[in-house]
Amino acid sequence: MRAIPTLKISISGVRGVVGESLTPTLLTRFAQAFGTYVGRGTIVIGRDPRTSGEMVKQAVIAGLLSSGCRVVDIGMCPVPTIQLLVRQRRAQGGIAITASHNPAEWNALKFIGSDGLFLDSGKAREMLDIYHQGEYTKVAGAEMREVEEVSGATDLHIEKILEVLGPLPRSAKPLRVVLDSCNGAGSLVGPRLLERMGVEVVPINVTPNGLFPRPAEPLAENLGDLCAAVREHGADVGFAQDMDADRLAIVSEQGIAIGEDYTLVLASLYVLGKELGPVVANLSSTSVLQAVAKRFATSLFLTRIGEVNVTEKMVKEAAVIGGEGNGGVIYPRINFARDSLVGMALVLHLLAETGESITEVVKSLPVFHLIKEKLVCPSHKISAVMRMLRQEYADYPLDLRDGVKVTLPNGWFLVRGSNTEPIIRVIAEAKDETTARAIVAGIYGKVQTCISS
Amino acid sequence: MKPLKIGITGVRGLVGETFTPEVAVGFSQAFGTYLDGGRILVCRDPRPSGPMVLAAVTAGLLAAGCEVIDLGIAPTPSLQLAITWLKADGGIAITAGHNPSQWNALKFVRGDGLYLNSMQAEELLDIFHQGEFAKAGWDRIQPALKYQDPIAHHIQQLNEVFDVAAIKERRLKVAVDCCNGASSRLIPRWLQEIGCEVLAINDDIRAAFPHHPEPKPENMAQLSAVVKAGAADVGFAHDADGERLGIVTELGQPLSEELTFALATRIRLEQKTGTVVTNISTTGAIEEIASAHGATVARTPVGQTFISEALLDLNGVIGGEGSGGVTVPEVHSTHDSAAAVGLILEGLARGGRPISSLVAELPQLTMLKHNFSVEPNRLYSVLQNFRVNVEREHLNYDLTDGIRVVLPEGWVHVRASNTESMIRLIVEAGDPAQAHFLLDWARDILNK
Numbered sequence: 016m017r018a019i020p021t022l023k024i025s026i027s028g029v030r031g032v033v034g035e036s037l038t039p040t041l042l043t044r045f046a047q048a049f050g051t052y053v054g055r056g057t058i059v060i061g062r063d064p065r066t067s068g069e070m071v072k073q074a075v076i077a078g079l080l081s082s083g084c085r086v087v088d089i090g091m092c093p094v095p096t097i098q099l100l101v102r103q104r105r106a107q108g109g110i111a112i113t114a115s116h117n118p119a120e121w122n123a124l125k126f127i128g129s130d131g132l133f134l135d136s137g138k139a140r141e142m143l144d145i146y147h148q149g150e151y152t153k154v155a156g157a158e159m160r161e162v163e164e165v166s167g168a169t170d171l172h173i174e175k176i177l178e179v180l181g182p183l184p185r186s187a188k189p190l191r192v193v194l195d196s197c198n199g200a201g202s203l204v205g206p207r208l209l210e211r212m213g214v215e216v217v218p219i220n221v222t223p224n225g226l227f228p229r230p231a232e233p234l235a236e237n238l239g240d241l242c243a244a245v246r247e248h249g250a251d252v253g254f255a256q257d258m259d260a261d262r263l264a265i266v267s268e269q270g271i272a273i274g275e276d277y278t279l280v281l282a283s284l285y286v287l288g289k290e291l292g293p294v295v296a297n298l299s300s301t302s303v304l305q306a307v308a309k310r311f312a313t314s315l316f317l318t319r320i321g322e323v324n325v326t327e328k329m330v331k332e333a334a335v336i337g338g339e340g341n342g343g344v345i346y347p348r349i350n351f352a353r354d355s356l357v358g359m360a361l362v363l364h365l366l367a368e369t370g371e372s373i374t375e376v377v378k379s380l381p382v383f384h385l386i387k388e389k390l391v392c393p394s395h396k397i398s399a400v401m402r403m404l405r406q407e408y409a410d411y412p413l414d415l416r417d418g419v420k421v422t423l424p425n426g427w428f429l430v431r432g433s434n435t436e437p438i439i440r441v442i443a444e445a446k447d448e449t450t451a452r453a454i455v456a457g458i459y460g461k462v463q464t465c466i467s468s
Numbered sequence: 469m470k471p472l473k474i475g476i477t478g479v480r481g482l483v484g485e486t487f488t489p490e491v492a493v494g495f496s497q498a499f500g501t502y503l504d505g506g507r508i509l510v511c512r513d514p515r516p517s518g519p520m521v522l523a524a525v526t527a528g529l530l531a532a533g534c535e536v537i538d539l540g541i542a543p544t545p546s547l548q549l550a551i552t553w554l555k556a557d558g559g560i561a562i563t564a565g566h567n568p569s570q571w572n573a574l575k576f577v578r579g580d581g582l583y584l585n586s587m588q589a590e591e592l593l594d595i596f597h598q599g600e601f602a603k604a605g606w607d608r609i610q611p612a613l614k615y616q617d618p619i620a621h622h623i624q625q626l627n628e629v630f631d632v633a634a635i636k637e638r639r640l641k642v643a644v645d646c647c648n649g650a651s652s653r654l655i656p657r658w659l660q661e662i663g664c665e666v667l668a669i670n671d672d673i674r675a676a677f678p679h680h681p682e683p684k685p686e687n688m689a690q691l692s693a694v695v696k697a698g699a700a701d702v703g704f705a706h707d708a709d710g711e712r713l714g715i716v717t718e719l720g721q722p723l724s725e726e727l728t729f730a731l732a733t734r735i736r737l738e739q740k741t742g743t744v745v746t747n748i749s750t751t752g753a754i755e756e757i758a759s760a761h762g763a764t765v766a767r768t769p770v771g772q773t774f775i776s777e778a779l780l781d782l783n784g785v786i787g788g789e790g791s792g793g794v795t796v797p798e799v800h801s802t803h804d805s806a807a808a809v810g811l812i813l814e815g816l817a818r819g820g821r822p823i824s825s826l827v828a829e830l831p832q833l834t835m836l837k838h839n840f841s842v843e844p845n846r847l848y849s850v851l852q853n854f855r856v857n858v859e860r861e862h863l864n865y866d867l868t869d870g871i872r873v874v875l876p877e878g879w880v881h882v883r884a885s886n887t888e889s890m891i892r893l894i895v896e897a898g899d900p901a902q903a904h905f906l907l908d909w910a911r912d913i914l915n916k
Contacts, residue, residue: 159516
């Protein structure tokens with residue numbers, strides 16, 4: 016079998032491996048295509064701390080300047096900070112230089128529109144057409160605009176969070192927090208936000224040097240050090256960020272990773288307690304969220320997977336909170352973006368205002384068990400697998416907006432083909448682990464038969 | 469055909485047309501590949517496309533695994549001097565030198581501070597065309613840039629070479645026109661340090677070029693006015709990256725750029741005699757000045773590296789060319805308008821005579837130049853045709869670079885430009901009538 020290409024050009028941007036497919040020529044062309052697409056405006060750029068970040072940034076600057084854009088470079092920062100700055104500067108767009116949770120050898124460009132949201136699929140396709148067409152705006156030297164380096168973007172982000180959420184209620188003993196930033200973009204800003212909120216911070220993995228101390232996804236299995244540190248320091252909570260600081264996972268005061276699905280659940284509990292309104296999440300979100308919506312007698316809308324689908328629905332339904340089951344919390348009063356800083360602030364407010372511990376909060380909610388798995392499947396078999404599942408489960412309520420989601424009497428599952436790897440992703444949830452495992456085992460059997468037929 | 473000139477002096481083109489970020493990225497990555505990584509210095513002149521090209525160059529170098537030190541806006545010679553100082557393996561100067569502001573270019577500097585020679589440049593071009601560049605993986609790529617200001621170091625080098633005490637003593641009044649180029653950061657500051665009274669114009673790197681940056685008489689009207697109004701002892705005009713120098717006498721007379729090197733040679737040979745190195749299209753006055761001082765002249769093809777390398781080979785005392793580029797080997801073996809300024813000020817300070825009287829004693833020859841724009845794909849057939857005609861007339865010719873024909877009236881030199889898509893025709897004779905005769909003769913053949 017041929018090697019799987021390391022370059023992925025899609026509506027979510029361009030992603031590749033540095034030293035292989037992600038060359039400066041390709042990057043500068045993409046930046047020119049984006050500059051051509053948005054048309055000579057101000058573009059905000061920022062990056063995560065990967066070792067290739069400077070190279071990628073310089074290639075992007077060259078392309079943007081060449082196409083007549085003015086560049087606002089906010090340096091190393093979380094992705095949501097870039098999105099915030101795009102709106103604050105009334106910029107024409109932004110480029111986030113980050114491969115989020117991909118390993119250290121990867122990097123990527125993600126394109127942000129003038130609304131601070133990632134380009135939706137329609138806009139992204141238009142931009143890709145310009146890229147492939149290869150005819151970019153090229154301004155003459157005299158019309159070329161400059162690069163403005165902005166150093167205080169993350170301060171602005173912190174101020175915005177403090178301004179919207181207000182101070183934590185006074186308590187005799189401040190909350191103690193262990194923060195694991197994965198040496199990522201949150202390394203510098205995360206501890207500052209927590210200090211400003213008046214909590215005691217024990218930071219770990221806050222050296223933004225591009226070296227990954229753990230796999231970047233804030234999954235429970237990657238958070239051993241954080242769990243240990245929470246126990247060691249007797250902390251009230253542990254927070255784990257990913258490389259670009261959009262996702263957040265939570266560790267309880269007992270040093271147990273409660274699962275990244277609970278981040279949006281806890282944030283929603285706090286927000287709905289203050290302000291009632293619809294909640295938006297994607298199809299793969301936990302049923303616990305449904306229970307929370309029910310508790311506040313509000314509606315929960317589930318969208319296709321992808322941040323931009325969630326934000327679009329949030330705008331449409333005037334949602335008060337939204338996000339994704341992977342730990343991405345979107346709180347529109349601060350930022351229409353998945354924002355781990357906002358997530359931390361909301362969870363701390365919940366703890367401080369209820370006086371409950373993480374464990375107590377989780378215990379007050381119904382229990383579900385969520386399983387996320389990957390199954391190897393040749394790319395050309397993926398559509399056959401999907402067809403088979405639609406037929407096999409035709410008697411149950413189906414949701415076919417994104418892969419196949421089936422609601423069973425004892426739980427639900429969602430199967431999607433990956434557009435980046437020859438795998439299918441399986442997410443299943445039930446009241447207990449045995450039932451969830453049984454659901455997954457049932458799917459596996461059917462899928463294997465289908466692949467080998 | 470759109471102008472993009474890829475040649476031995478680097479790559480040069482019009483920004484917004486042919487000189488795209490891809491070209492700059494590709495050449496820089498090729499250069500990083502050619503040097504096999506290492507520490508590379510970059511600098512730029514202040515033209516508005518500089519930041520774009522700098523970003524592209526930086527990306528290409530980093531991607532190839534280089535360590536990049538950004539010297540900011542600085543004369544190219546400051547970068548060349550900094551190569552040894554900062555123990556660098558090479559450099560890229562982002563400047564189109566004497567070209568107008570819509571142009572930009574990359575000049576490649578090797579580990580000894582000189583430009584690539586023609587063989588090295590061809591190797592670089594082959595790597596560029598092959599398109600297979602070194603690509604550093606995530607664990608080898610440099611995560612950040614470094615910064616360094618080379619100006620103070622350049623000044624220190626100049627102060628070590630020239631008789632600063634003598635210059636200070638004379639309290640010379642010096643007018644300078646930096647064309648808002650990179651020299652704005654070096655020349656006024658240095659001249660003040662060495663006790664000159666400085667009348668500086670166009671020394672703002674944030675402003676646009678006030679005139680064409682080539683230091684020719686037609687671009688020196690403003691400087692000439694300042695020299696006269698301020699009663700300066702001399703006026704110096706610089707190109708955008710501090711290589712070429714034009715001179716205005718204390719009478720306010722702008723000199724032909726051909727006289728910069730002639731004057732510098734005369735001053736130098738009075739101090740110290742030895743081999744003078746120049747190219748084959750520079751004025752024959754150099755031979756006359758040299759023979760008056762018992763010195764010899766070596767002629768090279770056109771291109772700075774030929775002069776630099778010949779200077780080193782022959783242990784020459786001065787090098788230069790008719791464009792206004794002068795090399796003072798004690799500073800470094802490459803053109804440096806600051807070094808030329810130092811040499812001339814030293815001559816004025818020690819000799820005590822006004823510059824116009826030195827100029828009056830130079831041989832009086834008439835040189836005429838004419839450029840023909842020719843499509844790049846026709847350049848060499850036009851030259852070949854000229855050669856055939858010259859052979860038919862059984863004239864004495866030299867093929868060191870293009871075709872140089874020696875006639876009873878003087879000489880004619882025809883060659884392809886290294887930087888633009890054009891044929892350069894230069895003739896020189898003892899008087900204007902003969903020079904015009906030669907120019908017409910050559911022009912007729914070329915126009916055929």
